[in-house]
Amino acid sequence: MSLHSATVPPAPVLFRVNRWLSWLENTLTLCAAAAIFFLMLVAVFQILSRTLFGTAIYGYIDYIEQASPIFALLGVSYCQRLGAHVRMDLILRGLPKRLLWAMEGLAVLVAIAIITLLVDSTFDNFLRAWYRGDSSMDIRLPVWPSKLMVPFALSVLWVRLLLQTVDYARLVVYPDAVPIAVPMLETPEEQARTEIEEALGREGRTGT
Template sequence: MAKELAESGGLLGRMHRGFIPVEDGANLVAALAIMAMMLLGVAQIAMRTIFNNPIDGYIDLVELSMASMAFLGAAYTQRLGSHIRMELLIGKLSGRALWALEALGTALAMFIIGVLIYYSYGHFMRSFTLGDTTIDAEFQVWPSKLLVPIAFAIWWIRLALQFVGAARLVIWPEAEPVAVIVVKNAAEHAQDEIHEVMGDEADLTGPEGKT
């Protein structure tokens, strides 16, 4: 069992692949929310300019959409390593030292996101219990607030997979990276962007997506 885990990632690899559709789905919802807000903005300008009749509750709708646009794509970004990372030190490390530092950083991120899940869920419960609404159009706020702990929970699971992946490489440094972020140079990043545009998910995930 240990040998299989070292060579292929075993259960970790299957969990990594199985969780990808969840992250992609959440990111798709965020992208659709952004598109909807762009279309709504165009409609708002047209209604105000041409008919002098702005859309009721436009500002409220923008506020409610912020949670989906800001947080639902976080786990997807985490998986691809597209977020901002301080790699001045990490880029100079290799082997156990590299993966130990990755595991430490990921564990810290898990703690922070765990705290945010707890408090954001508390905000949702207060909003749901009190029937909180927006100021202008009086739309219910709780659905937007519920998206925050959901998005953070998806992100936390991705971080947990990366933590296990990094810990695995601390034990077996020669194993194939699975469910972890692999530091890439500029040419590799450019190649990834090409694959992303072409929709080639298998190549885009790189070594961390293989099992």
């Protein structure tokens, strides 16, 4: 048995929960991408119909407004998992591992507190729209589905943040353990190498 496996206990529950949550995040991100593609087709049809036939899609603006939360928020937890949100980590890169994981965990705890307040307030907003029967201005579409999408997406993000808190706590105790539910920080050299490999891969696929 290696020293690494002897000193760092496995975390099968964390691994399974992260795998299930990652599947959910991937599915929601695909739904967001499909919504963007569908709205692009609708926009093209809108332009063609106005140009060729002098007519427009009835309630086009209402449909766009109701679909906005889908592509704006469904991928937010996926981005958190990958560490793709805008962040300043220049100072963190030089910290010792244990302190690094502690600082990352503290930032996630602050995010959990903020997201908790947002989930509560946005769900109340959904309930008001549900009870009052709020609708869009033009074709009277009910607005509660789009308002429900906001607390749902934020709740998925909340679960991701909670999972990352658990993993950061594990990494504080075992700083040399392999991260499971948190993104890996890359050095500028590693980021440049990754971007070059991705660019070369795209060029290779294009050339073939």
